[in-house]
Amino acid sequence: MGRWKPDSRGRLEEAALTLYSQRGFDQTTAAQIASMAGLTERTFFRHFADKREVLFGGSPILRDRIVAAVASAPESAGPLDAVGKGLDAAAALLGEGRRDLARKRFTVIASNPGLHERELAKLAEYAAAIAGVLRLRGVGEPEASMAADAGMTVMRVALQAWADDDERGPELGAVMENALRKLRALR
Amino acid sequence: MGRWKPDSRGRLEEAALTLYSQRGFDQTTAAQIASMAGLTERTFFRHFADKREVLFGGSPILRDRIVAAVASAPESAGPLDAVGKGLDAAAALLGEGRRDLARKRFTVIASNPGLHERELAKLAEYAAAIAGVLRLRGVGEPEASMAADAGMTVMRVALQAWADDDERGPELGAVMENALRKLRALR
DNA sequence: AGCCTGATGGCAGTTACTGACATCAGGAGG
DNA sequence: CCTCCTGATGTCAGTAACTGCCATCAGGCT
Structure with a gap:
């Protein structure tokens, strides 16, 4: 020892x-x-x-997984398609953990403005990293930043719905795909 | 006295x-x-x-103006159209001030992670308020949150470009409209 | 055996914030 | 004119979030 x-x-x-x-x-x-x-x-x-x-110790891991997934999307994929791949990866990683633990963590974060602020900062960090990868894929600005930001909005919304939902509710990946579809349909 | x-x-x-x-x-x-x-x-x-x-003393005023503009958009307008009205209002208010002062403020905020965090929190607060108005207009969730968030992304990106730009560059309103158009075209 | 490293402890110092109480010009009512 | 009240400010003491600096010491390396 x-x-x-x-x-x-x-x-x-x-x-x-x-x-x-x-x-x-x-x-x-x-x-x-x-x-x-x-x-x-x-x-x-x-x-x-x-x-x-x-409360955010796992943040770099999540970021790296998302970034890797976005980077490995097929060349032909548009920005939002690539971001969708990143969301799949995020859902896979976050969906591993127990939903009640996620809920506990969300409750704590939601109960304190400072913690909420920090969470937003983490999402912004992810978005900045994703935008960087998108630019490497030939996406220009401001499209790259906007697509990345939109993706993190989808993740946040879906994560919240998933945690709020019952233990037997839909899987995180499905929730995110659904949210992304609705984002694309926005007019 | x-x-x-x-x-x-x-x-x-x-x-x-x-x-x-x-x-x-x-x-x-x-x-x-x-x-x-x-x-x-x-x-x-x-x-x-x-x-x-x-550094964020004017924040409630900006929020109220945006919210009022979104609320007063024509019934027929879609979520993103209504958010566009809010962006017009924001551009009008923010464009009043001197661009060099805005730049000074941005420089300070960008130089400190904590200040950046707070700015993100303010944008999230605006977004939450906008989403509330959109729901009153009959927009469901998660569409309302996503449209509001997308609008704040556009505002942030445009504001940054505008402040970075030369004193004789395009007006803030034009920059925002341009960014919003690009967001809609995202695939 | 001697040395180095890396994770930890101890301690003093700064400063962001908070609660409780004091002050006192000026306005409202008599 | 007097009195009371209000609201913005000052004073002071206290907590706790961090930070810098130095000490410790098991385990590995040579």
Whole structure:
């Protein structure tokens, strides 16, 4: 066994979600989270830039998966088609986890404006990355940014509907495809 | 003359933009801003919930104008047409101000992730308000949210292009109309 | 055996914010 | 003219989010 208990980062994430759910975000201090994870406040801030970031630890992975999927779409695919591939990948990754956990996380995020802000920033980061890939595929501006942004809107809307929905509701991928179809039909 | 110099709020906004530009957001304390405006730190936080908010004082006005314009679009107009009306109103209001001031503000916001985050939150707030109006017009979900979000994307992209552009470049309204046309053409 | 590395702890300092209470010019009513 | 009240401001103390700096020390490398 190593010098320390393994996966400090994961323990911090778990403790944070628990405490944010129980006592609320504002009523939870970084020191409390660290303590529950068997660490100190200082170590918390080595793993996460701030109190909010601890809820978004998986963000780079999701971004990379989406970007890879968009990049691997067939040449012939239009911008929205390519973005659709990215949404498939996102649905596959996010759909793996338990829906009740996603719901718990959403509840916490929705209950605090600062956390909501951070989520928007993450979506914007994804969108910027997607737009970059689209440009590499020959899509110009502002089309690339708009297609990417539209895709993240679809993801957000679908994710919300999916989490709100019953445990036996439609799969995340289906929800996203449906939303994307409606976006295209907009006049 | 009143007991205090008038327009504390405006003085705080002006001082903040000046200091954020000169020394940077992180290197500016709320006390410094207040002091430059002839006030105290405590009064700063009575006028603005936090250090970022001072750059977004005009936000409710813009939101209300956009919402009013969307609401007053003809019954026959589709969601994106109605959103287009809102963009016209936004362009009219934002185009009034001096382009160099807008550029200064954008520069500050772009230089700090936290400020960027707040701007995204404001756009999301506008979008939520627009979606509400669209639903009143009989647009369902998720169409209302997606149309509203798309409109805010267009506004953001156009505003950026307009601010980046030369002083004698196209008017803001024209830039937005152009961007909206391109969004509709997306496939 | 000696050295290096990387994750952690300890500690002091700054500053963003908050709550409670004090102040006091000017307006409203007498 | 006097009095009371209101609302914007000031003062002060307190919490907690971060940050920089230095210390520690098991395990791996040479």
